[in-house]
Amino acid sequence: MTAPSASVTFGPEVADADRARLTFSLDVDVCVVGAGLAGLSIALEAARLGASVAVLEGRHVGWNASGNQLGTVMPGFGLPLADLIARVGLEDARELWALSKQGAEYVRTQASDDLIPGLGLSEGALEVSNVDVGDRLIARLQMLGEDFDTEVDGWQIDRVRDVLKTKRYFHGVHYPKAFQIDGRKYLLGLAALAKQAGVRIFEDTPVVSIDAGGIRKRIVTPSARMRATHIVLAGNIHLGAPAQKLSDTLLPVWRYAGITEPLGERLTEAVTFQGSVSDSDGVDHFRIVDGDRLMWSSPETTWAGHPERYAGAIARRIRTVFPALGKVAMAETFGGALGQTVHGMPQIGQLRQGLWVASGFSHRGLNTTAMAGQLIARGMYAYDDRFKLFAPFELVWAGGTTGRAVGYAVGLWERQGSALAGTLARYRERARARERIREARLAEANLRAGTRGPRPG
Numbered sequence: 001m002t003a004p005s006a007s008v009t010f011g012p013e014v015a016d017a018d019r020a021r022l023t024f025s026l027d028v029d030v031c032v033v034g035a036g037l038a039g040l041s042i043a044l045e046a047a048r049l050g051a052s053v054a055v056l057e058g059r060h061v062g063w064n065a066s067g068n069q070l071g072t073v074m075p076g077f078g079l080p081l082a083d084l085i086a087r088v089g090l091e092d093a094r095e096l097w098a099l100s101k102q103g104a105e106y107v108r109t110q111a112s113d114d115l116i117p118g119l120g121l122s123e124g125a126l127e128v129s130n131v132d133v134g135d136r137l138i139a140r141l142q143m144l145g146e147d148f149d150t151e152v153d154g155w156q157i158d159r160v161r162d163v164l165k166t167k168r169y170f171h172g173v174h175y176p177k178a179f180q181i182d183g184r185k186y187l188l189g190l191a192a193l194a195k196q197a198g199v200r201i202f203e204d205t206p207v208v209s210i211d212a213g214g215i216r217k218r219i220v221t222p223s224a225r226m227r228a229t230h231i232v233l234a235g236n237i238h239l240g241a242p243a244q245k246l247s248d249t250l251l252p253v254w255r256y257a258g259i260t261e262p263l264g265e266r267l268t269e270a271v272t273f274q275g276s277v278s279d280s281d282g283v284d285h286f287r288i289v290d291g292d293r294l295m296w297s298s299p300e301t302t303w304a305g306h307p308e309r310y311a312g313a314i315a316r317r318i319r320t321v322f323p324a325l326g327k328v329a330m331a332e333t334f335g336g337a338l339g340q341t342v343h344g345m346p347q348i349g350q351l352r353q354g355l356w357v358a359s360g361f362s363h364r365g366l367n368t369t370a371m372a373g374q375l376i377a378r379g380m381y382a383y384d385d386r387f388k389l390f391a392p393f394e395l396v397w398a399g400g401t402t403g404r405a406v407g408y409a410v411g412l413w414e415r416q417g418s419a420l421a422g423t424l425a426r427y428r429e430r431a432r433a434r435e436r437i438r439e440a441r442l443a444e445a446n447l448r449a450g451t452r453g454p455r456p457g
Contacts, residue, residue, distance in 0.1 A: 041373025
């Protein structure tokens with residue numbers, strides 16, 4: 001029996017009269033700048049701890065990356081685990097990983113039908129490799145299971161290809177406790193929960209300037225002023241002039257995705273795994289939605305573009321990975337800009353007394369934004385200083401326009417290198433298969449001739 005699939009839709013946010021522009025002066029305990037996953041999670045948790053909270057959003061709730069993601073929830077960060085250990089040591093890496101697991105469980109709790117119904121939760125996530133990684137797979141499984149207390153299964157090549165009918169993938173790491181939800185419905189559900197907790201959300205309210213000096217900070221918008229004890233900058237790369245130095249520490253990466261037209265019975269000839277699938281090189285990420293459609297994320301650029309322009313590239317990529325599907329048509333495309341830090345870890349912490357930052361969540365946004373919500377709210381009001389575990393990942397300038405160009409070139413080089421490694425791996429696999437056939441034929445010929453083949457050397 002297969003798990004039900006989420007019915008996923010993307011499109012403009014539905015207007016909410018309670019989120020109108022801020023037009024009057026307001027005093028609160030906490031002002032959150034940005035109504036994405038991070039901002040709403042922080043606002044909700046701070047309100048649950050008794051704070052008065054207002055969220056200022058320059059456009060509308062979830063207009064960018066937070067409202068345009070695939071909905072996969074699993075532990076971890078954008079920085080590979082081995083690099084994380086090298087950066088902070090094994091013990092701190094364990095603590096950070098545990099926090100990421102708590103973030104994933106937080107999402108699962110909020111995604112219950114009692115709090116946010118209709119998210120179509122489905123279980124399991126599979127990381128697959130486009131090269132043969134047998135020995136490294138065993139080492140990774142041992143590290144995740146023994147050192148980081150994470151439930152994982154190692155899948156051999158045959159098992160991977162039984163559910164993903166393509167020669168492009170070899171081994172896999174299965175996370176049975178990872179899960180998928182309708183990401184956009186979850187975001188809107190967070191906004192509704194925040195409202196129920198007393199949070200006031202103001203859309204179409206960009207921040208013009210911030211004065212973070214003193215106990216009571218000042219925030220200026222085009223039509224009103226606000227005072228707050230705490231300000232949280234959760235606007236990612238779109239904070240603009242009021243926090244330009246922070247925005248400049250993030251490399252904007254636009255990730256595009258699409259949903260196919262219904263594929264019917266064809267889909268079972270290519271994909272039967274009901275969870276999400278991502279390759280270990282970060283090129284492709286996909287899952288089944290609505291029973292017989294594929295939601296697929298692949299193209300990535302450091303410059304903004306219209307998502308519709310990438311529909312053909314996504315369709316071609318699907319056909320390249322799963323030739324059995326033949327030509328596929330895209331029903332819709334969507335995308336948003338991720339803020340990627342130079343070191344690959346999110347920026348979570350306090351810049352100065354009462355001025356907080358939550359940004360740079362990259363490709364693991366659902367669990368890490370939930371984690372940030374808990375850490376920052378509890379850092380403000382529960383004397384919890386675990387946010388300091390992120391102190392080693394300081395704000396680093398991302399290089400401006402030159403950084404974008406270099407980032408694009410490096411990304412392109414890495415993708416080409418990954419594609420070449422995959423091509424070589426598949427060539428070696430075919431060569432080994434041909435060699436086994438040749439040896440079997442030679443043995444059969446020797447048997448018929450009544451002779452023995454050469455002794456093993």
